[in-house]
Structure formats: C-alpha cells, structure tokens
Amino acid sequence: MTHASSLRRPLRQLMALLMTAALTLSLSVVVTLTSATQASASCVASGFGGTWRSSDDRLSRIDVWPGEDCQLYARAWSTCEHDSTRDCSWGNKKLEATPERNFRICNYTWSNASEVLQLTLKSKTRISVYDLTDYNSGKRVGFRISMYK
Template identity: 60%
Template sequence: MSHASAVGRPLRQIMALLVTAALTLSLSAVITVTSAKDAAALCSADRFNGKWRSSDPRLKRIDVWQGEDCHLYARAWSVCEHDKSLICSWGNRRMGDSPDPNFQFFYYNWSNANEVLQLRMKDRTHISVWDRTDFHDGTKQTISVTMYKSR
C-alpha cells in the first residue's frame, strides 16, 4: 500500500502542476485581450480623429483615424481632375510620430513630386493645414488651408 501511494503522489503533483499551468495560461490570455482592448480604447481618443473639410478644391477633405497599431492614419481628398463635381482620394498614409500633440504630418510621393501635409490643431473643431509640394523639375508650391471637423 505504501508503494502505491508513493507512485500516486508524484502523479498527483504533476497533474496539479499541469492544471495550474493551464489556468495561468488562460488567465494570461484573458488579461492580454483585455489589455489590448483597453489600449485600443485609450489610443482611439485622439483629437485628430474624424473628417476634416475645407472649401479649397486643392484639399477638400482629410480623414484621420487610429489604426490597430495606435498610429494615426490619414487620407487626403481633392477635386478630381477628370470631373470637378467629384472629390478623389489620394490614398491612405501613416502620419509621422510627433511629440507635439497638436501637430501631425504625413507625406505623399507622386510620380512627379513629393508632398508633405502638416496639420496643426487650432481647437477641437479647426485645424490649419500647410501643404508643400516639391516637384521633380524644381518647382515648389505651398498652400495653407483651414479645415473644419465634420459632425
């Protein structure tokens, strides 16, 4: 009888260890998922998020949103060349990492130019956008636009 209980004890210890490891792993997964959701909720509260509009045909709208990686992304829009009654997207771009919470920037590289847009928060409903285009032929163009947050 003592021999059987001596063999059973290590088996019970191993089972207890496996159950403890499984519980720890599942609890860790729950904490990780909850932490990721909390982090996404925290980073999605950025003041630049939303649709920004202007009356300037060169920069009609900028959409800004928080990615799953907590970085800000943007898509600029202007009046389409082929149909002035429509606006055309420039495509998605990740914004630069700025230490200033009231300042963001992003770039577009075109076949004939490089363009940078700098967004500066004036207040929660207005941003000022400075747009500089450096054409490959040496020409430079700069515009400034005030944009209003859509509701």
C-alpha cells in the same frame, strides 16, 4: 493496494499542475487583451483620429487613425478629376510626430512633385492643414484649408 495509491498521488499532482498552468495561461491572455485595448484607446486619444472634411476640391478629406504600432496614419483625399461626386484617395501615409503635440506632417511624392501636408489641431472638431507642393519644374504652390469633423 499500496502501489495503486502511490500512483494516484503523482497523478493528482500532475492534474493540479496542469490546472494551475491552464488558469495562469487564461489569466495572462485576459491581461494581454485588456492591455492591448487600453493601449489602443490611448492611441485614439491623440485628438487627430477621425475623418476631417473641407469644401476644397484640392483636399476634400483626411482620414487619421492609429496603427497597431500606436503611430498615426493618414489618407488624404481630393475630389476626383473625372467625377466630382466622388473623392479619390492619395494613399496611406504615416504622420510624423513633431515636438508640438498638436502638429503633424505627412509627405507625398508624385512623379512631378513633392507634397507636404502640415496638420495643426485647433480644437476637437477643427484642424488647419497647410499644403505645400514643390514641383520638379521649380514652381512652388502652398495653400491653407480648415477641416472639420
């Protein structure tokens, strides 16, 4: 009998160790998920996040969202050339941060031009976008648009 009771003791210790490890692991998962949620919420708090619209066909919409890396990304849209009832995407781009918190830049490179969008946050519901296009031919076109959420 002495032998059987001495085997139970290490078994109890092992079970206690496994239960402690399982509890620690589940607690760390909860803390990690909570931290990720809070980090994601702080990314969204930048003010740029959301869908911005204008009545200008050249730049009818900009979607801005935080990525998993907490960087801001944008997708610009213009009214489709062959179907004015739809918007056509320009593709996703990372918004470059600037020293001013209310100012962001994204660049698009086309076969015949380079285009820079400069987004300035004016309020919670309004941004101003300056669009500057440098064509390979040397021509330069710029315009400013107000966009609203």
